[in-house]
Amino acid sequence: MQQAERAGSTISESAASLLEEVVGSDLSQLALEIEKLASYTHGGAITEDAVSAVVGIRREETLGHLLDAVARREATTAIAALPHVLQQPKSSAVTVVMALTVQLLAIAWGEARGLPPARLANEYYSLLKEGGSVYTGRAWGDAVTAWTKAVPKWTARELDDALAALAGADAALKETRLSSDEQMLATLILTVCRGSTSRRAA
Structure with missing residues (x-):
C-alpha cells in the first residue's frame, strides 16, 4: 500500500x-x-x-466477518459480531442490510449460473467492475471469495426467502421501529440463515 x-x-x-x-x-x-x-x-x-x-x-468484529458468517449460514457467529459492527463509525442497520442484500443477490446470481468456482470468481469480478460503486461491505477480493464458496450452501428457494426477508427489513427501517436496530438485525440474520438445519437433517 x-x-x-x-x-x-x-x-x-x-x-x-x-x-x-x-x-x-x-x-x-x-x-x-x-x-x-x-x-x-x-x-x-x-x-x-x-x-x-x-x-x-479485531477481524471478528468487522462487517466483513459478519457477512462471511451469513454466507456460510452461521447465524450465531454473525449475531456475535453484530454489536461490534454497529458501534463502528459510518456503520448502521441500513448499511448492514444493504451489504447483506448485495451479498445475497450475488450468491443468487452465482447459484443460477452453475459455473465452476474459478470461472464464477472471474465472473464476479467482471460484475463488480461493471457495477462500479456496489457496496460489498469489504474488499472485492474478500467478497468474491466468500460469495464463490457460499454458492453451494444455498438453494434458489432459500435465496428467494432470504431476499424477501431483507426487503422487509429495508422497508421496516424506513418506518417507526418498535425494537432496536440490533434486535431487528439479529432476527433478520436468524431468518436469512435458517434452512441449513433442516437441510442437514434431510
Whole structure:
C-alpha cells in the first residue's frame, strides 16, 4: 500500500484488508490511520495485530466477518459480531442490510449460473467492475471469495426467502421501529440463515 510506504513502513495484506474494512474509502482517514500505525510499529511492518491495537477492532468484529458468517449460514457467529459492527463509525442497520442484500443477490446470481468456482470468481469480478460503486461491505477480493464458496450452501428457494426477508427489513427501517436496530438485525440474520438445519437433517 502506497500510503504505508510514504509513511516509511510496510503493511501486510491482512492488515490492509482489516484497515480497509474499518476506514472504508475515506483516503484522508486512511492516511491518518497509516501514520498512527507507522508510529506504533516504529517504521516496521504493519500487521493485523497492530491494526487491532491501534484502531481498536479485531477481524471478528468487522462487517466483513459478519457477512462471511451469513454466507456460510452461521447465524450465531454473525449475531456475535453484530454489536461490534454497529458501534463502528459510518456503520448502521441500513448499511448492514444493504451489504447483506448485495451479498445475497450475488450468491443468487452465482447459484443460477452453475459455473465452476474459478470461472464464477472471474465472473464476479467482471460484475463488480461493471457495477462500479456496489457496496460489498469489504474488499472485492474478500467478497468474491466468500460469495464463490457460499454458492453451494444455498438453494434458489432459500435465496428467494432470504431476499424477501431483507426487503422487509429495508422497508421496516424506513418506518417507526418498535425494537432496536440490533434486535431487528439479529432476527433478520436468524431468518436469512435458517434452512441449513433442516437441510442437514434431510
